Amino acid sequence: MANGIIEISFAARGGQTxxxxxxxxxxxxxxxxxxxxxxxxxxxxxxxxxPIWAFTKISKNKMIKTYDSVVNPNYxxxxxxxxxxxxxxxxxxxxxxxxxxxxxxxIDNTNLPKNIKIYLVDATKICIDNSFMLSSGPILNIxxxxxxxxxxxxxxxxxxxxIIRDEFGEKRLSKNMKVAKDAFNSVKEE
Amino acid sequence: MISKTNNIIQKRExxxxxxxxxxxxxxxxxxxxxxxxxxxTPQTTVVEKLSEFVDGGEMPGTQYIKVESEHSVMASVxxxxxxxxxxFTATSGQGLFYMNEMIHWAAGTRLPIxxxxxxxxxxxxxxxxxxxxxxxNARDTGWMSAFCATHQEIYDEILMSYKVxxxxxxxxxxxxxxxxxxxxxxxxxxxxxxxDLVDQYLPPLPDEKGWPQIFLDxxxxxxxxxxxxxxxxxxxxxxxxxxxxxxxxxxxKIASKEFEKTFGRSYGNGLIEEFNMDDADVGIIxxxxxxxxxxxxxxxxREEGYKVGMVKLRHYRPFPTEDIRKIAKKVEVLGxxxxxxxxxxxxxxxxxxxxxxxxxxxxxxxxxLPMMAGIGGREVTLVQQKEExxxxxxxxxxxxxxxxxxxxxxxxxxxxxx
Numbered sequence: 001m002a003n004g005i006i007e008i009s010f011a012a013r014g015g016q017t018x019x020x021x022x023x024x025x026x027x028x029x030x031x032x033x034x035x036x037x038x039x040x041x042x043x044x045x046x047x048x049x050x051p052i053w054a055f056t057k058i059s060k061n062k063m064i065k066t067y068d069s070v071v072n073p074n075y076x077x078x079x080x081x082x083x084x085x086x087x088x089x090x091x092x093x094x095x096x097x098x099x100x101x102x103x104x105x106x107i108d109n110t111n112l113p114k115n116i117k118i119y120l121v122d123a124t125k126i127c128i129d130n131s132f133m134l135s136s137g138p139i140l141n142i143x144x145x146x147x148x149x150x151x152x153x154x155x156x157x158x159x160x161x162x163i164i165r166d167e168f169g170e171k172r173l174s175k176n177m178k179v180a181k182d183a184f185n186s187v188k189e190e
Numbered sequence: 191m192i193s194k195t196n197n198i199i200q201k202r203e204x205x206x207x208x209x210x211x212x213x214x215x216x217x218x219x220x221x222x223x224x225x226x227x228x229x230x231t232p233q234t235t236v237v238e239k240l241s242e243f244v245d246g247g248e249m250p251g252t253q254y255i256k257v258e259s260e261h262s263v264m265a266s267v268x269x270x271x272x273x274x275x276x277x278f279t280a281t282s283g284q285g286l287f288y289m290n291e292m293i294h295w296a297a298g299t300r301l302p303i304x305x306x307x308x309x310x311x312x313x314x315x316x317x318x319x320x321x322x323x324x325x326x327n328a329r330d331t332g333w334m335s336a337f338c339a340t341h342q343e344i345y346d347e348i349l350m351s352y353k354v355x356x357x358x359x360x361x362x363x364x365x366x367x368x369x370x371x372x373x374x375x376x377x378x379x380x381x382x383x384x385x386d387l388v389d390q391y392l393p394p395l396p397d398e399k400g401w402p403q404i405f406l407d408x409x410x411x412x413x414x415x416x417x418x419x420x421x422x423x424x425x426x427x428x429x430x431x432x433x434x435x436x437x438x439x440x441x442x443k444i445a446s447k448e449f450e451k452t453f454g455r456s457y458g459n460g461l462i463e464e465f466n467m468d469d470a471d472v473g474i475i476x477x478x479x480x481x482x483x484x485x486x487x488x489x490x491x492r493e494e495g496y497k498v499g500m501v502k503l504r505h506y507r508p509f510p511t512e513d514i515r516k517i518a519k520k521v522e523v524l525g526x527x528x529x530x531x532x533x534x535x536x537x538x539x540x541x542x543x544x545x546x547x548x549x550x551x552x553x554x555x556x557x558x559l560p561m562m563a564g565i566g567g568r569e570v571t572l573v574q575q576k577e578e579x580x581x582x583x584x585x586x587x588x589x590x591x592x593x594x595x596x597x598x599x600x601x602x603x604x605x606x607x608x
Contacts, residue, residue, distance in 0.1 A: 023377050027206045030379055037206060039377040043232075065486040067372050067479050068571040 005059045006154075007070040011089050012079035015048040015136030021077070021145055022054035027163045028145065028155035029058040036064045048136055051086060058154065073097050077148060079123075079140050081107065100148055102140060106190060121147040121187040132179045139179075146180030147187035157184060200385040209373035212341045212380045213280060213306040213366070214239035216348035219388045220304075221395060222278040224253045224270035226263045230285035231318045232370035233308040237280055260285040264292030271301040272414065274400020276352065280306035282370060283324045284313060290328065296363045297332030297431065299415060300403070302355035303363040304348060308374040309478070311566035319567020320369030322478060322530035326506075326540045332431045334364040334438065335506045337477040341378040344368050346455060347504075349388060353445040356393045358402055360438050362431070369479040369529070371567065383453060391452045435508045442505060461510035463502040466492060467520055470499030472582045474525040475514070475545060477503040480563070480570055484527075487575035491583075498579050503541060511548040518549055518556045523586045525578065525600075529564040538562065538599050557585060559592075560599040568603055578602055 008025065012018030019041040026037035042053040055070040072094050078101045083089045093099065095115045101107060102123040109118065127138030142164070149155050157180060164176045200219065207215070213236045217225065225244070227237035244254040253270070257263055263279050271277045281289060286307060296303050307325045311317030325335050336351065338344045344366065351364045368374065400406055404414075418424045439461060446460025457463050465485050467473055476484050481502040491498045501517050503510070518524055526546075528539030535543045542560030549558065559582060564570040581592060581600065592600060 023206070026377055030204075030206055036379065037377075039206070041375055043371050043375055064378075066483050066572050067376065068483065068569060 004062055005057050005064055006074050007072065008056045008058070008075045008077065009070045009073040009092065010054040010056070010077045010079070011083045011092075012052055012054070012077075012140070013048070013083070014050045014052050015134070016079045017134075017139050017141040018052060018077070018079055019054050021141035022056045024141065024145055024163065024167070025056045025148070026058065027167075028149065028159050029056075031159045031163055032155040034058045034060055034154070035062065038064050038067070040067065040069070042069065051083060051089065075100065075148070075152065077144055078102065079144065084112075098151070100144065100151060100187070102144060118190040119147065119151050119187055120190050121183050123147070123183060126179050126182045126186070130175060130179050130182070132175060142176050143179045143183035146183035149180075150184045150187050157181060200382060202381065202384040202387075204379050204381050206377050207341070207380050208235065208375055208377050209338075209341045209344050209368055210235040210280075210308060210375070211239050212345040213308075213348060213368075214243065215380070215382050216345045217278040217306075218243050218249055219345075219383060219385065220276065220278070220349060220352050220392060221249075221389075222252060223275035223395065224255075224267070224277045226255050226257055226266045226270070226277070226279045228257055228260050228263045228281070228285065230260070230282045232310060232374040233280045233282040233285070233306070235374070236306055236308065240278075260289040261292055264289045264296060267303055267305075268292060268296050268299060268301060271296075271303050272299060272400075272404060273406050274396040274398070274404070276356075276395055277303050278305070279303075280308065282308045283310035283318070286324045286328060287312070290331075293328050293331045293333065295415065298427070300361040300431075301363055302352070302361055302401075304351045304355060305363065305365050306344070306348065307365050307367040308370045309367045310370040317566045318370060320372045320479065320529065320564060321566050322367060322369075322528075325365050325367040326530045326532065328365065329507060329540065332362060332435065334362060334435065334442075334508065336364065336366050336504055337481075337506065338366065338368040338373065339477075339479055339481040339502060341373060341376075341380045342455065343457065344373065345380055345382070346449065346453070346457070349383075349391065350442075350445045350449050350460070352392055353448070354438065354441050356401075357441050360434060360441055361401070361403060362434060362438070367478070369567075372479045387452055391448065439505075439508050439510065439512075442508075457504055458502065459513065461505045461508075462513045462517070463504060464517065465500045465502065467499035467501060467517060469497055470521055471497045472523045472525075472579070472586050473499045473501060473517065473521040474527055474561075474579065474582060475501045475503055475517075475541065476527040477506070477541065478529055480527065480529060480575070483570070483572055484575050486572055487579055490572075491576060491579050496579070496583055498583065506541065509544055509548070514545055514548050515552055515554065518545075518554050518558070521556060523557045523559065523582045525559045525561050525582045527561045527563060527578070529562075531562075531565065536598075538597060542599065557591075559585060561602060562599055563602040565604075570603060574603055
């Protein structure tokens, strides 16, 4: 936690809605009283399925002055277990990083640092059960953020509801909140 | 006929938005009456957001036109501006290059056009990431140019720009540039100001007659920009642009002061912003997003006991010669960091070359190190910026320049090439 700034990285595949997640997380935290927040998507030649990165930095007291990528994440949200097979994603998990992984089965942590905490949520199933889908697949960002709110306490479902209403409108609110709550209630430590 | 009534209801609020969206909000707050749009990465979401505003009825009376190229963007903006409207557009990189002929025309016609530039590297090879070579390429056209370091500054600088550009003693166009992706696509809290306050700050919109200096009237047809013989007033028109731009430095300072009075946010004297320079013996001049992160590097080295400071260059044209001389006198070693190339120039960097040239014949003996980083959006980390400052400290301690300079300039963070 450099200078009291909490750094979060998102590892996902193109189409898994992680860039929007990084932006929403900044909004949730700021709305919950954090002093500053920045969402940093890493933009390149995106294609569906290709690994992508996004980062969010949030700070309770200090202004955030950096635009650089997160290299020592306090938290990491992994949208797809297959990403753990990619060396540079696996290597970006540092001692002390807290992981939130979208998975329906336990994680093989043999190649991961020892001093890490892993939380699991089956965000894919929650999306499928609630038909919370795009043509590219499940809209994972909302359940992932619901689970993240639960494990960190950085924001609550009420904040999510306010921001989601502002961003996506009243019509989409109930379905968004349903998947957020399902994840909030089902995330568990491995 | 473009309607002059524009009933925007906006109360002061903070939104977490992308730099591009901040630029769009600024255009909306400024009640621009005409927007011309052609998409180009990383600018596209500026004009996309504005099309949403116009389509959603949030900018009543604003004319939004889609054209077939950037050249036509500027041509149409010139037409609307000369007819007497507040105009806005945005572009990037190759789009700005394609616009170039019309860029000259806008300044020569003395039109107060404000254009946002989400800066990107020049192709080839294709590059869409932060690099100010695009706006630097339009340096000698008579446009003013400002660099932004934060999301809020994009919004604020666009408002200040209309104030300066539309001043009757100025009447010149301006670029407001910010790093592509680093600012255009990242999101931070931005205060969108109360519409009443913005209206109070900005000059009134031009009335039916248009700008005070141009009475474009279909009943009384006239020509603008006609061929002029060398014995005509061409030389004088050019001299006047230079004369005005130099005098505009004071206008920028006044607009910045009034901005602080109205909205409570300040940006140094408008031309430059000093940070920890008062007792510094080593300093660095830097612009754009890199300047914000450099503040953090300066703070961290201060904690380690080093007397370092930095100067954020806010305006490149007009160049703040007097301010640069003053700050150069304060320090023993001064780094000048460019995120843009000026090939074949004495230093290879546009700003470092200008800094050196304005120190000529002033008796200032400060050692100046031209530096380059972040070209084509190459990531510049905080750790790297601290090292850059340490390089300057070492020059102060040893009196010797680093031995890895390339034609006198330190290119930081570049890969080894054979």
